[in-house]
Amino acid sequence: MDVRTRYAPSPTGVPHLGNLRTALFDYLLARHFGGQFILRIEDTDRTRYDPNALQGLLDSLTWLGIDYDEGPDIGGPFGPYVQSERLAGYQAAAARLIEQGDAYECWCSSERLDAVRAEQTRTKQPPRYDRRCREPQGQREARAEAEAEGRGHVVRFKTPLTGDVSFQDAIHGEMTFALATLDDFVMLKSDGYPTYHLAYIVDDEAMRISHVLRGDEWIPSAPRHMLIYRALGIEPPVIAHVPRVLGPDGSKLSKRHGATSVFEYRDQGFLPEAVFNFLALVGWSLDDKTEIISRADFIEHFSLDRIVKNPAVFNVEKLTWMNGVYIRDMPEAQLTETFAARLDADLPASVARPIDRDLVARIAPLIRERVKLLSEVAGYCDFFFAEGLTYSTDELLGKAFTARPDDAKSALESAVIAIDGGTWTHDALEASLRALADELSVKAGDLFSLVRVAATGKRVTPPLFESMAILGRERCLERLRAAIAKL
């Protein structure tokens, strides 16, 4: 069997991490079996439609490196890949179901539906459609009312009143539901658009989808879908209800938990490779110990039966750690390019553009193991680029010299003398300053801190002597003298 999976998001806003995780599983499954991964846009809800969302959807997949074989922007043999352009198919399916006696027109007004539900809720009855239009008599009356008011109708599925429906879920196993608890759900809305239930089934069939992965909030709807498959004579695809991604408080991941959009993570400086790795590991694992897994290995080893059933809380801390791992493991050329691009965005306008690639290439090895997020890069190395340093005398003196600024001043003066004539290399600088500390009977660390702030304007920096070496003799001495002048 050809494995064909799809990611079928609704263009209603910014792509959500939870959806993307499911998309990732779809992608991995398709690639694992050498099949196809399809992108389909489910824009059947005109009230929530956001014209800007499509681009976001596309961009999020591109950023994560999840490539699809068929989709709205690239076409494919089963297009169009946008549901609003496939209305005829849903309408035909609905018509066929009516003809078969598996569905019927419902002319009830939403006001009546609301009233019915309100009454049911009040009397502690399960709220659901009372099936007025399921009977010819009721339907005639409702239709007359509707036509008098100029309203249209919906098409509802005629759910059998008794019996069970069962289906096999690839993750949960066999599931059985009593039909008596279901109602006659809407398949086609009065605006002629289908609901999800009809639309996805018609499209999956048309697009030869073999596996459906979706959030487990769909489980309660699955029996309806089985009914439609049966009525339409369609062999259901493999269905896998995957656990959802939750916020730290155990509720649905949402805005108030922080970033839910990939773009926010991208902007904070997470690497797509890290997000990919992390996301693939929420709800799935390779074994009992492997955390860092390449895309190729995910594809090689991915399988539905290692997806867990329970929901997962999104753990940004672990993502952040993982991002650091990916930064540390990145090839140097790529690292330089990544850092440079980020610096280009983060460094103040006063720094000349383009950012000096050679300089970044020299700095990158010094800071790579300190950086967990790209957003931290500038903070670690802006002093290499900036001209004027801003720091307070307190910062300069630190704990060691706060009580004796004069000693600090003379120490810096001696430092200038000690290093000015020597060779300007890491080793030479360190040797001179260590000797000086000895000579002054000052702790090496204290002297280094003093020089560090003078040279970089910060108390926390990349390794001092390497930094000074990169800074160069002129700029470094100039900064030390500026520090002396402050004291």
Next chain:
RNA sequence: GGCGCCAUCGUCUAGGGGCCCAGGACGCCGCCCUUUCAAGGCGGAGAUCGCGGGUUCGAAUCCCGCUGGCGCUACCA
């Protein structure tokens, strides 16, 4: 209210009757390394496997009940 899903360290997870008085990772704590901060190394705390029954010589693992969390119950997906 009805229907359903889920349940192992704070979090992500391994485990599928004896290998588990439960392994790994993040985070946390300590030590080492060390010019700051990291990274790295070593070590530690942290889970009576939600609770109660049952099956079994033996249960985190199988069964039942309960509890809890979550979801669905729309002309949203």
